[in-house]
Each structure stands twice: as C-alpha cells, then as structure tokens.
Amino acid sequence: MLSLQALLPLVAGIAVPVAATAGTSACSNISTQLSSSKVESNELSLSYIESTEYWNTLQDDYKPACIIYPDSAQDVSVVIQAIRAAGSRFAIKAGGHNPNTFYSSVDKGVLLDLSNMTAKSYDEETTLATYEPGGVFGDVYEYFAEWNRTVVGARLAGxxxxxxxxxxMSYLSPQYGMACDSFRELEIVLPDGQIVTASNETNTDLFFASRGGGGNAYGIVTKYTVQSRPIGEFWAGNLIYLFDQTDxxxxxxxxxxxxxxxxxxxxxxxxxxxxxPDLDLNLDEAIIMFLVYDGPDPGDAFKNFTYISALLDTTGIKTYTEVVNMPIPFSTEISRGNNMFxxxxxxxxNNSYGNALDEWRNWAESNKGKxxxxxxxFQPVPKSLTDASKAQGGNAMQMPDGxxxxxxxxxxxxxxxxDADYxxxxxxxxxxxxxxxxAEGLPLFINDASYDQNPLQTFSTFSKLQEIKKKYDPDSFFADYTGGWSFA
Structure with missing residues (x-):
C-alpha cells in the first residue's frame, strides 16, 4: 500500500518519483535544523559539483536532492534522524574512492559529505592519534609528521x-597490521541517531565489526582514535619494467x-x-613496482627486483609524504575515470596466480578497444602482518596466517x-x-571488491557480523536506504 507521502504528488497530478519526493522532504527538514551553510541543493554551485565528483567518474552522474556538510557527530545525528523520518535514500562520502554504485553516491536522496570534519589531535603521553573522517590520508600523514609519527592508512595520499x-592496506602493514587493527576507539552515530563510543571496553561487538567488517554498515564513524606509529626516513621508489622483463x-x-x-x-x-597492439612483443604491457622500506637501508630485501634491468628507477631516500605520493603527486586525482575493481x-x-595471470593476459588480448x-x-599479506593483527585483537576478517x-x-x-557495451x-x-x-579459507579484501563478489561471505566471522548488523540496524534502515555490502 502506498504511503500518504507517496500519494501526495499523484493527487496533485504530478508524477514525481517517490525517491525524489522523500529526498526533497528530508532536505527541507534538515534545512530547518542546520545552518544554511551546511546544506547545498544548487547543482551549479562549486561545492555541489566538487561533492559529486568521484574516482569512478560514472558516479558523477548521480545528483542528490541536497548535500549536507556536517561538522560534528551531533550534526550527523540530526541529519540521520531527518532522513529516517522522510524515508529518503542517502549516502555517506569521505574520499569517494570506492567505485561501487551508491556506496558513497546517491541519486535524488541526501548526500552526507564529511569533508568539513577534519579535526586531528595527538597525545604525546599515550602516543594515541585522533582524526575525523573528512579529507584524505595525505593530510592526516602531514599533520602527525610534526611529531615524527604517522597512522596506518592508505598507500596513496589522495x-x-x-x-x-x-x-x-598500508606500506606499514607488514609491521603493524591493517589500518583497522590500529583502531583503539571509534565515535559512531547509529542508524537511530544515537552517538556512541565503540572500543574494547564499550560496545565491543560494534567495535569488532567496524574493524574491517563492512564500512559504515553499522553506523557512521565520526571520529577515529588510533595507535600512532614512529616514522623516519624511507628507502623507496618505483621500478618500471617493459617488454621481455615482465615474466x-x-x-x-x-x-x-x-x-x-x-x-x-x-x-x-x-x-x-x-x-x-602487442605485436607478439609484449609492447602493450609494463610492470610498475612500488618498493618501500621503513629505514634508509633495505639491505638485500629487494635484490630480486633491483637485479633486473629497469627502464626507470626512482628509488632513494624519501620522507613518508613522498612515499605516499609515488609515482607522482595527485595520482589518485589524475587517475579518475570509468574505474572498477x-x-x-x-x-x-603453487601456480594458481600464474593461471590467473595467463587468463588475464588472454582476456586483455581478446578485448582490445574495450x-x-x-x-x-599483487598485494602481499605476509605472516608478520597477520601476526601483528592478532596481537592487537584481530579484525573482522580474523585473518588466517600469511x-x-x-x-x-x-x-x-x-x-x-x-550502456549495453559497458x-x-x-x-x-x-x-x-x-x-x-x-584459495580456500582466505578472505577477499573489501577495499578492492566489487559489490557482486559479496566479500563478507568469505569471512569466517560472517554469521557473527550478521548478528551485529541486525542488532545495530534492527529495522534495516541502513541496509535498505543506502548502498553497501550485502549481509544476506
């Protein structure tokens, strides 16, 4: 049965989609509760245009009814409650790097752009760092570099x-585990608008699930408290190989x-x-190696690569800011396009990855022009990484030994x-x-997964995550009104 909200446009003789009506209603309600500077609905404004730009440029086509720029957990709570009341679709955007449709984009609903939430702090006594979800990791790294510290995060600044x-996954992960393993406390706005703290002492199940178990599926994280790490000089750079060196x-x-x-x-x-065309000479391929050593002298760690003649070698002593800007600054922004993972x-x-490589090469040759x-x-998960994860309590993947x-x-x-060709x-x-x-018994990496790969189902903890999802989103509000990983 249609709700009164859905019937009103039809009664008026205007065939307005229900989703658009709900989004407009939510935006109107939010506008009465937040400062006008935090609400944008003009599609021609610079802020609106910037907020609807994504690493997968296909997401740029979706136009929210309005964009909200909260600057606190309290703002996020107000927005979520207004969205619930209107029954509107919504999305949460931090960096906008996830290429999956509607994971951080929305059409005719409400977009929460967290870019104004950029506060950071460092406690020299505890060495704990805090940062809000807005901005990109490059900005976070630069802030903590003042204390010769950093946090485990992305390998690209953007x-x-x-x-x-x-x-x-970080260049520091072999030492310290995944980025989520360094979480010590999270501030989270739940689907009902409550603002809670999740840690090893409070809301422990929510804390467990939020460490790699599906992103903002259980609520919206508005502040991270993490264990910082010491940072100094790195030996790092790129080696680029062409043609007959690839094998x-x-x-x-x-x-x-x-x-x-x-x-x-x-x-x-x-x-x-x-x-x-490759002309049977591998002229259509190259390998770019990213080599990173936490210290000024890698010894023989990379000798298998440095012994192979490279077209270009940029290795040398670098700061961490320079490391995360390899191969060139703004590489994340420059690589925007119709991208999918x-x-x-x-x-x-064994030869499983060799078979994968051969099949991939064959597909590439058969699909020229597409x-x-x-x-x-290739992203290694060494045993030192999985050991570091376990030493900090493990994450939602409960990573098997590398x-x-x-x-x-x-x-x-x-x-x-x-559309048909795409x-x-x-x-x-x-x-x-x-x-x-x-490989059997190993989890897929959510950061690189496509929506239809259902990565959560590859976790040994999947049934536990389903229970936690049901507890914190009991009426499936987040499940039904925003994009994200399937818990079915």
Missing amino acids: VGTGLALGGG AVVEAIGNFIEYNTDPKAAIIGTYEKLPT RVGVHRPG YELLSLD PYFWLNYLISTPSGMS DAVQASYRDLVKNTGN
Missing part, C-alpha cells in the same frame, strides 16, 4: 579515510611473497595492460561507451575473475 573501515619480474614478485621475512619491506606489483586471493607456492587500462596488482596475497583487478573503460565488458571481466578461482 585516498579518503573510509578506506580503514574496509581493512586498509622475470612476476617470478620475483612470487619469490618475495613466499620468502621475504623482513617486516619493514613492502611492495606492490602493478602489471599494466594498454589497449595498444575486482579482487582475488591466492597463496604462493578498455583504456587494465591493471593486475603468507598469501590479494590480486586487484582494475579495469578502466572508455568514456562514451553505450554492461557486456563488465560481465566478461567479472567472469574472468570468477573463473580464475581463489
């Missing part, structure tokens, strides 16, 4: 702080994943495919593609990733 709620570099990546035991050494191996997980020591860039990123590694399958499609290429890429298989 990525938003919401990454930590999905786990968060040797892939072998070196496999050896590093399986045999490296130095927790200060971290890598990302990014295998790139371009839409240009998928993820796989494998253990070293992508602007493909990237297959070593293993996540494969990030990035596809960037040409702009102007028809859907077809995404379905084909989905099938490619699915058919390569995954």
Whole structure:
C-alpha cells in the first residue's frame, strides 16, 4: 500500500518519483535544523559539483536532492534522524574512492559529505592519534609528521579515510597490521541517531565489526582514535619494467611473497595492460613496482627486483609524504575515470596466480578497444602482518596466517561507451575473475571488491557480523536506504 507521502504528488497530478519526493522532504527538514551553510541543493554551485565528483567518474552522474556538510557527530545525528523520518535514500562520502554504485553516491536522496570534519589531535603521553573522517590520508600523514609519527592508512595520499573501515592496506602493514587493527576507539552515530563510543571496553561487538567488517554498515564513524606509529626516513621508489622483463619480474614478485621475512619491506606489483597492439612483443604491457622500506637501508630485501634491468628507477631516500605520493603527486586525482575493481586471493607456492595471470593476459588480448587500462596488482599479506593483527585483537576478517596475497583487478573503460557495451565488458571481466578461482579459507579484501563478489561471505566471522548488523540496524534502515555490502 502506498504511503500518504507517496500519494501526495499523484493527487496533485504530478508524477514525481517517490525517491525524489522523500529526498526533497528530508532536505527541507534538515534545512530547518542546520545552518544554511551546511546544506547545498544548487547543482551549479562549486561545492555541489566538487561533492559529486568521484574516482569512478560514472558516479558523477548521480545528483542528490541536497548535500549536507556536517561538522560534528551531533550534526550527523540530526541529519540521520531527518532522513529516517522522510524515508529518503542517502549516502555517506569521505574520499569517494570506492567505485561501487551508491556506496558513497546517491541519486535524488541526501548526500552526507564529511569533508568539513577534519579535526586531528595527538597525545604525546599515550602516543594515541585522533582524526575525523573528512579529507584524505595525505593530510592526516602531514599533520602527525610534526611529531615524527604517522597512522596506518592508505598507500596513496589522495585516498579518503573510509578506506580503514574496509581493512586498509598500508606500506606499514607488514609491521603493524591493517589500518583497522590500529583502531583503539571509534565515535559512531547509529542508524537511530544515537552517538556512541565503540572500543574494547564499550560496545565491543560494534567495535569488532567496524574493524574491517563492512564500512559504515553499522553506523557512521565520526571520529577515529588510533595507535600512532614512529616514522623516519624511507628507502623507496618505483621500478618500471617493459617488454621481455615482465615474466622475470612476476617470478620475483612470487619469490618475495613466499620468502621475504623482513617486516619493514613492502611492495606492490602493478602489471599494466594498454589497449595498444602487442605485436607478439609484449609492447602493450609494463610492470610498475612500488618498493618501500621503513629505514634508509633495505639491505638485500629487494635484490630480486633491483637485479633486473629497469627502464626507470626512482628509488632513494624519501620522507613518508613522498612515499605516499609515488609515482607522482595527485595520482589518485589524475587517475579518475570509468574505474572498477575486482579482487582475488591466492597463496604462493603453487601456480594458481600464474593461471590467473595467463587468463588475464588472454582476456586483455581478446578485448582490445574495450578498455583504456587494465591493471593486475599483487598485494602481499605476509605472516608478520597477520601476526601483528592478532596481537592487537584481530579484525573482522580474523585473518588466517600469511603468507598469501590479494590480486586487484582494475579495469578502466572508455568514456562514451553505450550502456549495453559497458554492461557486456563488465560481465566478461567479472567472469574472468570468477573463473580464475581463489584459495580456500582466505578472505577477499573489501577495499578492492566489487559489490557482486559479496566479500563478507568469505569471512569466517560472517554469521557473527550478521548478528551485529541486525542488532545495530534492527529495522534495516541502513541496509535498505543506502548502498553497501550485502549481509544476506
């Protein structure tokens, strides 16, 4: 049965979609409770345009009825209660880097842009750091560098702080675990508008689930208190390899994943495919290695890579700010496009990832013209990382012992593609990733997962997370009115 709210536009003879009506109603209610400077509905304003720009530019097309710029947990509480009363769709945006539709974007509903919430603090006695969810990790790192400290977060400066709620992989993770493992206390606005604290002492189940268990699925995090880490000089840089070196570099990546035991050494191996012909000479591919060592001398940690002749070598002594701006500053912003992620997980020591690489190469060759860039990123999960996670109580993944590694399958499609062609290429890429298989008993990495991969179902804790979700979102308000991972 239609509600009175849904019937009113029809009675008036105006066929306005229910979602649009609910969004407009919510915006009107919010405008009476918050300062006008915190509410924007003009699609031509600079703030509106900036707030509706995403790393996956396909999300730019969605236009919220209004954008709210809260500057406190109290503001967020007011907004959530108004959204509930109106029955409006909504979304929460920090950095806007998640490419999945409606995970941080909304059409005709209410967008909560957290960019005004950027307060940070450092306690020299406890070495605990606090930061609010607005802004990007690069800003957070620069703030704490004053004390020669940092926090475990994104590997690119331009990525938003919401990454930590999905786990968060850092160059420091082999020493300190995932970003979420460093959480010590979270301020959270629940789906009913309550403002609560979650920690190992208070709302412990909520705290557990918020450490990598689905982002803002249980409430909106408005402040992080985390264990900071010491920071100094790094030996770091990029090695770029072309053509006939690629197979040797892939072998070196496999050896590093399986045999490296130095927790200060971290890598990302990014295998790139371009839409240009390869002419049977691998002219369409390159590998960009990110090598990072927490200290000025890596010793032999990266010798398997440095022994291979590289086209470009930018390694040397760097600050942490320089490290997270590799290969160039603003790389997150520059790489905006029709981007989508998928993820796989494998253990070293067998040929599963070799098969995945071969299938990916074959797909790339068979689908020239349907992508602007493909990237297959090797992300090691060493035992030192999983040990560090367990030592801090573990996270929602309850990570099995390493070593293993996540494969990030990035596809960037040409702009102007028809909907039918776009859907077809995404379905084909989905099938490619699915058919390569995954190692049994290992979790998929939420930060790199597509919505249809249902990463939470790969967690050994999934049933526990379902119970926590039901407890804190009992009427499925967040589940039904905003995007996010499936708990079904």
